[in-house]
Amino acid sequence: xxxxxxxxxxxxxxxxxGYVYVGIFLAASALICAFTTYQQASYDASGYFxxxxxxxxxxxxxxxxxxxxxERKTRTEQLLLTAPVSITGMVLGKYFAALALFGASVLVSCxxxxxxxxxxxxxxxxxxxxxxxxxxxxxxIGCLCGVLMVGAAxxxxxxxxxxxxxxxxxxxxxxxxxxxxxxxxxxxxxxxNSAAVRTVLNWISIxxxxxRFALGMFDFSAVLYYxxxxxxxxxxxxxxxxxxxxx
Amino acid sequence: xxxxxxxxxxYGANCAVDDISFEIAPGEIVGFLGPNGAGKSTTxxxxxxxxxxxxxxxxxxxxxxxxxxxxxxxxxxxxxxxPPLYPDMTVEEYLIFVYNLKGCTLNRTKHLQEICEVVKLTxxxxxxxRNLSKGYKQRVGIAQALVGNPPVIIFDEPTxxxxxxxxxxxxxxxxxxxxxxxxxxxxxxxxxxxxxxxxIIIINKGRVVADxxxxxxxxxAANSFRYQVKIxxxxxxxLSMLKNRPDVVYAEVxxxxxxxxxxxxxxxxRGVDIRKSLFYAVAERxxxxxxxxxxxxxxxxxxxxxxxxxxxxxxxxxxxxxxxPRGKSLEKDIAQSILDATAEKQESIAPYAxxxx
Numbered sequence: 009x010x011x012x013x014x015x016x017x018x019x020x021x022x023x024x025x026g027y028v029y030v031g032i033f034l035a036a037s038a039l040i041c042a043f044t045t046y047q048q049a050s051y052d053a054s055g056y057f058x059x060x061x062x063x064x065x066x067x068x069x070x071x072x073x074x075x076x077x078x079e080r081k082t083r084t085e086q087l088l089l090t091a092p093v094s095i096t097g098m099v100l101g102k103y104f105a106a107l108a109l110f111g112a113s114v115l116v117s118c119x120x121x122x123x124x125x126x127x128x129x130x131x132x133x134x135x136x137x138x139x140x141x142x143x144x145x146x147x148x149i150g151c152l153c154g155v156l157m158v159g160a161a162x163x164x165x166x167x168x169x170x171x172x173x174x175x176x177x178x179x180x181x182x183x184x185x186x187x188x189x190x191x192x193x194x195x196x197x198x199x200x201n202s203a204a205v206r207t208v209l210n211w212i213s214i215x216x217x218x219x220r221f222a223l224g225m226f227d228f229s230a231v232l233y234y235x236x237x238x239x240x241x242x243x244x245x246x247x248x249x250x251x252x253x254x255x
Numbered sequence: 256x257x258x259x260x261x262x263x264x265x266y267g268a269n270c271a272v273d274d275i276s277f278e279i280a281p282g283e284i285v286g287f288l289g290p291n292g293a294g295k296s297t298t299x300x301x302x303x304x305x306x307x308x309x310x311x312x313x314x315x316x317x318x319x320x321x322x323x324x325x326x327x328x329x330x331x332x333x334x335x336x337x338p339p340l341y342p343d344m345t346v347e348e349y350l351i352f353v354y355n356l357k358g359c360t361l362n363r364t365k366h367l368q369e370i371c372e373v374v375k376l377t378x379x380x381x382x383x384x385r386n387l388s389k390g391y392k393q394r395v396g397i398a399q400a401l402v403g404n405p406p407v408i409i410f411d412e413p414t415x416x417x418x419x420x421x422x423x424x425x426x427x428x429x430x431x432x433x434x435x436x437x438x439x440x441x442x443x444x445x446x447x448x449x450x451x452x453x454x455i456i457i458i459n460k461g462r463v464v465a466d467x468x469x470x471x472x473x474x475x476a477a478n479s480f481r482y483q484v485k486i487x488x489x490x491x492x493x494l495s496m497l498k499n500r501p502d503v504v505y506a507e508v509x510x511x512x513x514x515x516x517x518x519x520x521x522x523x524x525r526g527v528d529i530r531k532s533l534f535y536a537v538a539e540r541x542x543x544x545x546x547x548x549x550x551x552x553x554x555x556x557x558x559x560x561x562x563x564x565x566x567x568x569x570x571x572x573x574x575x576x577x578x579x580p581r582g583k584s585l586e587k588d589i590a591q592s593i594l595d596a597t598a599e600k601q602e603s604i605a606p607y608a609x610x611x612x
Contacts, residue, residue, distance in 0.1 A: 011355035015341075022343045087339035087399070090303040091356045092329040253307045255266070 009093060012101030013108075016075065020109055029070045033113045036063050041120035051128060051143050053121065054222035057151035060117075061158055061218060065191055068159065069183035071106045072166025073176045076245075081174045095249045099167070099242055106163045114155055121148065147224035154221030157234035158214060162187055164241035171245045191215050256281040256407060256437045257302070262311035264297050264461075271297040273461035274311075281406070284433035286448030286455045286469075287441035294461040295441040296336055299411050302439075303333045315407060329357070332405040336412050338396025342385035346376055346395055349384060350402060357403040367402070374398045374428065390421040397428070408432060409439045414447060426451050445557060449473060457557070472557065480523045481550040483509075484533070485516040488542030493517065500536065502527045516545045 020026025037060055044055040079085040088098050121143060128142025135141055165186060170179040194213035197206045210216045217234075220227040257279040264272040272294045279285050287295045300306040302313055304324045313320040315327045341349055350367050359366065371377045374394045379387060384395060393413065400408055410429065414422045429451050432438055442448060448455050448469065455472050457465040465472075486493050490508060497506035497519060505522040512518065523529040530547060537544045 011352060011358075014355070015352050019341075019343065082339075082342075083335065083337045084339040084341060086305055086333075086335045086337075087353070088356070090305050090328055090331070090333045090335075091353075092325045092358060093356060094325065253305070 009097035009101040012088065012093065012098055013105045016102050016105030017108060019074075020071075020105070023074070025070055025074065026109065029067055029109070030113050032070075033063070033067055034117055036067075037117040038120050041124075045124055051124065051141070053124075053143060053148055053151060056120075057155055057222065058215065058218065060155055061191065061215065064155075064159060064162060065187040066184055068106075068110065068162040068187070069166050069180040071110060072163055072170050072183060073180035074170070075102045075106065075167055076171040077173050077176050077179045089249070089253075095246050099245050099249070103163060103167055103242055106167070107160055110159045110163060111156060114152065114159065118152070144224055147222070150221045150224050150226055153226065154218050154230070157231055158218065161214070161234040161237040161241075164238040164245075165190075168241040168245045168248070171248045256283075256316060257439070258312075258314040259298070259302070260312040260314070262298065262301065262313065263309045264294075264301060264306065265309045271461055272301070272308075275458065275461070275463050276311075277456055277463060277466055279437060279439065281437050282433070282435070283454060284429070284438045284440065284452045286452035287439060287458065288443065288445065288448050288455055289441075289458040289464075290443055293443075293458050295458060296411055297461075298458070299333070299409050299439070299441060300335075303331050303409060304328050305333075305335075329403070330405050330407055332400035332403070332408045334396045334400040334408075334410045334413060336415075338392055338399070340384045340392060340395055340399075343383070345381055345383055346371075346387070346398075347380045349395065350398060353399050353402045359403040361404065366404070370398050370401050373401065373431075375424070390417050393417060393421075393425070397425070401432075405436075407437045407439070411441050412443075413440065414442070414444070422447075480525050480527075482521050482523075482530070483546070483548050483550055484519045484521055484544065485513050485546035486519060486537055486542055486544050487514075487516045488537075488540070490517050492540075493537075493542060494519065496536065496540065497521055497533075500529070500533065502529050502532075513546065516543075518546075520550070 020029070037056075040059045040063065041056050044059060045051065045053065048055075076085070079088065089095070093101075124143055132141045166179075166183040169183045169186065170176075173179050173182075190212065191214045193209045194216040197209055200206055200209070214234075217227070217230040220230065259275055259277055262272055262275045263270070275294070275298060287298070289295050297306065301308050302315070302320070304320050304327060307321070316330050318326050318330075320327045341352075344352065347367070350370070351363070354363055354367060368377075371380060374397050376391070376394055376398055379391055384392065387395065393416070397410070397413065400410070413429070414425050417425065426447065429438060429440060433451075433453075440448070440452060449472070452469055454468050455465070456463060457467075484497075494506060494508050497503055502524045503521055504524055505520075507520050509518040509520060521529070521533070534544055534547070
């Protein structure tokens with residue numbers, strides 16, 4: 009499993025796709041940060057993280073699209089499946105490789121918040137009253153956890169879709185579509201009258217669950233939700249490979 | 256070492272492998288021979304745990320592939336039909352990846368160096384697999400199968416697409432591996448198994464048609480019954496003479512000519528040597544026979560001969576009160592296989608005819 013993890017992580021930086029992902033992620037997150045905080049003259053980072061989620065819906069498919077579809081196309085999966093590694097080990101190796109790159113890019117993007125911090129220190133020193141000026145630590149940490157959790161769920165979904173097709177492009181397109189639908193379902197709430205449907209849509213929606221992180225609360229039900237999405241899709245991917253053997 | 260017991264694999268309604276059983280002893284080099292689509296690759300994929308069987312049992316080293324897949328996979332080195340290579344890696348990186356993947360405990364640098372020497376990859380170690388020629392790619396595939404020094408090595412059509420020199424090298428390599436490994440090799444080229452294997456298992460339409468030692472197959476193959484004859488004389492008369500000879504089942508004049516001699520292809524009844532009588536018959540009429548050479552047997556011919564022989568053996572046994580012969584259904588299969596494979600016949604023999612020396 010560790011061999012596959014290492015190989016996948018390396019593959020991101022042999023192919024252009026890893027650089028494209030990291031480059032776009034860092035550039036776009038910096039822009040989003042500038043627009044949602046500096047330009048608004050605001051220390052509220054919740055908008056930044058919410059837009060970050062939307063961006064992930066487009067960027068994470070870049071990470072996951074090739075994981076299985078390329079192996080299937082070049083028939084290299086035959087090597088992995090005839091090696092003394094269980095299918096679960098193979099799937100997890102690939103999953104954690106994508107998760108590691110994603111996590112690293114999120115952590116690096118925290119640089120975006122440094123100017124905000126230094127700015128707030130200056131402002132605090134000149135402030136006359138005792139009011140807290142600057143980022144709210146709880147909110148930032150909660151949102152970071154939330155983003156990582158959502159990323160973990162998204163990667164599992166992308167991984168699953170990649171195992172269904174030989175074409176990287178269709179894997180990417182389908183993953184983007186699925187992620188967008190999952191995120192935006194609660195936007196339809198405003199045009200739906202039925203309270204029951206609204207509750208269901210809210211329940212499904214990934215963004216609605218993120219709200220409490222944005223308020224600086226650590227929401228265990230949301231964490232459970234994200235982790236179980238990740239678990240279910242990893243399980244389904246393993247089943248896909250198991251089924252293909254018997255097909 | 257390997258025991259396959261009533262193996263069946265269906266793809267939907269399609270039956271790829273139909274009740275195959277055989278056993279392979281440690282240290283044997285076994286050739287899996289059959290036309291394209293006979294079920295060779297499917298059998299190998301099941302053996303390596305890549306596919307699962309519909310029914311039947313596969314045991315490697317006393318372990319069932321389904322019960323202990325990882326243990327079995329650890330004992331098998333596999334080169335699939337298309338070598339599973341990552342074009343973005345260098346040869347060395349790739350072998351290190353395979354080494355880690357297989358969880359080997361041997362000394363890495365030393366082990367990989369040995370393998371590279373055996374398959375002659377040392378010169379291209381640092382090159383990207385993408386840039387290697389087909390022959391080198393094939394060798395990297397073989398090297399991959401050897402990593403971890405597994406006791407069983409399975410090669411699926413290892414010499415496809417290689418030039419004659421590379422083919423000979425790879426055959427020698429396989430023969431050397433056979434000294435301390437159990438090797439299974441699949442191919443649709445008869446000469447290949449004749450050159451390398453101790454034992455030949457011929458499969459067709461998902462069934463084992465014959466399971467013989469190579470010597471026996473060679474003996475059958477030596478009994479050629481198709482000849483190319485060059486005769487100087489009036490074309491029509493010669494042809495009608497050839498057609499009217501009692502043991503000749505088929506005669507045809509070829510387009511090519513050799514000086515003033517026409518070239519004919521003649522096929523005799525099996526088991527009858529017509530060469531002598533033909534020579535005298537030609538001489539009697541005052542024509543000159545300037546050439547007579549047996550044409551090699553094709554895979555299909557071997558099928559027929561071997562099956563005839565085995566069913567005759569079985570009939571003998573049957574007469575002595577043993578098992579009943581099961582020649583009937585086999586013969587039907589074979590008849591079909593001839594129809595299917597006539598197109599392939601020439602190509603499967605011709606390009607490799609000369610590389611035995």
